[in-house]
Amino acid sequence: MTQQQPLLKMQGITKEYFGNRVLTDVSLDLNRGEVLGLVGENGAGKSTLMNILFGMSVITQTGGYAGKVYIDGKEVNFQNPFDALKAGIGMVHQEFSLIPGFTATENILLNGEILHDNIVTKLFGPRLKTLDLPEMRAIAAKSIELLGVEISPDTLVAEMPVGHRQFTELAREIHRPEMKVLVLDEPTAVLTESEAEVLLTSLRRLAATGIAIIFITHRLQEILDICDRIVILRDGQVVKEIATHDTDIGQVAELMVGRSVDTKASTTATYDTQQETVLAVEHLWVDMPGETVRDVSFEVHKGEIFGIGGLAGQGKLGIPNGIMGLCPAGGTVILHGKPIHLDDPAAALAAGMAFVSEDRRGVGLLMEEPLDWNIAFTAMQVQNKFLRPLLGGLIKWRDDRAIRKVTREYIEALEIKCTGVEQPAQELSGGNQQKVCLAKAFAVEPNLLFVSEPTRGIDVGAKALVLKALRRYNSENGTTIVMVSSELEELRSICDRIAIVDEGRVAGILPPAATAKEFGMLMIGKLKNADDKVVSHA
């Protein structure tokens, strides 16, 4: 690149949390108009590094950091995000931070509204200035236009599709003229493929105007598509800084993980079609927002790992949520010859089914409780495990010793990184939280286990561990597993059969050895018959 002074320079950044060193001597430079890819597993320190740059309160409240941050050659030490904003650093977070009842304009200019003086202002101060909505709308429209998308500035955020919300958030960051560095944390995670493409184009366009971009994503292909340089973090250290044209996806993935990625566990002999049917589902419908199931029928055999795949929003997630009673559902579900009462999670659990939800934070974990409680919770509530009867069974007492013992076993077996059984679940990284969810389901010792998006939002290394744990649990205990995942490769690496769901219906069931093309055809099968659907996706 050029010889100019770097726009942003982070030097020797070191940070400890709760006695854990999460960043060690990290340095990076960023030039004007450059797109820098920041990759690393969960827990590698990406978020912490960005939190430092952004002056987030988690950093200042946990004792600050060591090292120096320079912007335009001047040392800065942001005490809060507003200092960072003033210095021209913007961040688009993984979760939306938009106000649903406000329009795009109001959100884009939130707390940056164009104001006019009036008579009262002199008396009562600037907060009684009046808003200039037409001017605000013009600024918002300009900002949206810069992104190359079409969103009406007057649309309420609550009424926007997810993709438009992401663009609104981006527009909010770039409308400020002082914007220099834009940090994007997993911006494409919620987007469809076509929306993601538009976003990447927008980013390139932004970079051309001189804004420097730090781009964080798990989708390595996107990094390769748009970044000039890639910085790879592992265990809190920079392992490599490399220009994009000198590398490829395999190398980046390998550097990131530091061990060869081996998800292609060969498929297996445990499955036998002659086995009895464990689960029979007929004409299931499920009202799950965004994942509606219309009419699904399939059978799962004993000891099988049954995969359910398909594009996002086609209904694959609705299947386990409906059967487990978390969403309103109808149809027939027969487990071991007995019908399951739908709409009743307790009945589903009592029947011997367990569910690892895709919604880890909401459904999966008690975030503020320690690990041992999390892991034992369902088993204790549903099966009276880990309880000691006192006074001839009049009172049931929690058996903390047994709970801790089991927890330690699972921490070891699943390689959960934590400070101990007492640590609250919210302090773990995403991948480790997922392992706790698995342990929680395993503790119930289910005869049928539903696993939904087990590797969503976790890194390649943790993915392999999670899949390995599932595979081992299946082969050791003979537990039947139904796994729902958006990642076809993952399903093919572990499942015995894979059903592809399209528009709320099963489009077909294939063996894992089927070609990618066959799977792809099933996923888009319906599209060929109804061309108008394609248009409505755009």
Added chain:
Amino acid sequence: MTRKYGLKDGLSRFFINNAVPIIFIIFIAFAIPISGFSGPYLIQELFIRVGRDSFLVLSLLLPIMAGMGINFGMVLGAMSGQIAIILVLNWGVPGIGGLFLAMAVATPMAVLLGWFSGVVLNKAKGREMVTSMMLGFFISGIYQLIVLYFMGKLIPIHNPVLVLSRGYGIRNALSLLTMRLSLDNLIPLKIAGISIPVATYVMIGLLCLFIWWFGKTKLGHDMRAVGQDMGVSEDSGIKVERTRILAIILSTVLACYGQIVYLQNIGTLNTYNGADQTATFAAAALLIGGASVVSASIPNVFIGVVLFHLMFLVSPMAGKNLMGSAMIGEYFRVFVSYGVIALALALYAWKRLKERERARRSLRGGKES
């Protein structure tokens, strides 16, 4: 993303959204003929009562906008208004001058109490309504201490008419004869035999104008943002806690003026429990007008006040004509107020459930884009 609902769906939506006012309109439609009141009489009474109560009900709007629910703590404002009125009576300032003096004296007290209330409510985010209600009971205790013991002992009260015969403490009921109707009759106007308290309505009109204008200011805009999502507002640099405190201060001060306007119309001050049910009645009126704990508008205020008072006007007579007893009037007033608040809260929860169901139904049946 506009989705067309069928006529049936649209109608049921309308009824769900306006269930409370519709129930009351039906009730009143039956009760008016039974009560046998004449049209002009009802209109005259309504003019008086709407003028008397609207100010108090309007004071509830800002906290709802700021996402803090119904500010039952508005009684704090009402109490500061009452203390000011007692002081002005003691000083012997009559008429409209006394009224405005009372407002001036009450303002700092209301600001202070509002600030205190806001600080407390910031520590009880998500439970503002019940907290503000308890706060009202707490401050009511302090108010009674001041009025019952301090006045005449620590605070010199010269006017013997005000003081209990033992030498300190304020009498149970005070006549506001010198101030009575001083605002209502400031600009006298009679149309077709119906007298209209013009000045009071001008004040109410100005307040509505202020609230409308306030919504367009930075502070009002911030309040809306804070009301919808405190986290996002905080992240974008809006001082959430300060904004919430300001909403409560404004509400308390407006409630204080509202109570003074109310008292000049009534003409007597019920010293010890005059403010007790101010918040309950104001909240009930607002909810009857179709507001919910998360959204309320100026039309809700006036629809609510009209329906609420129509009901109180006609129900005792209707009760007498039906059951032979007018005593159920006051009983009915309290019963309905509390009942309506409970009903509105339950309906709000039910409405949200229905909305979620509708959202789901549209997902299942329709072809989603």
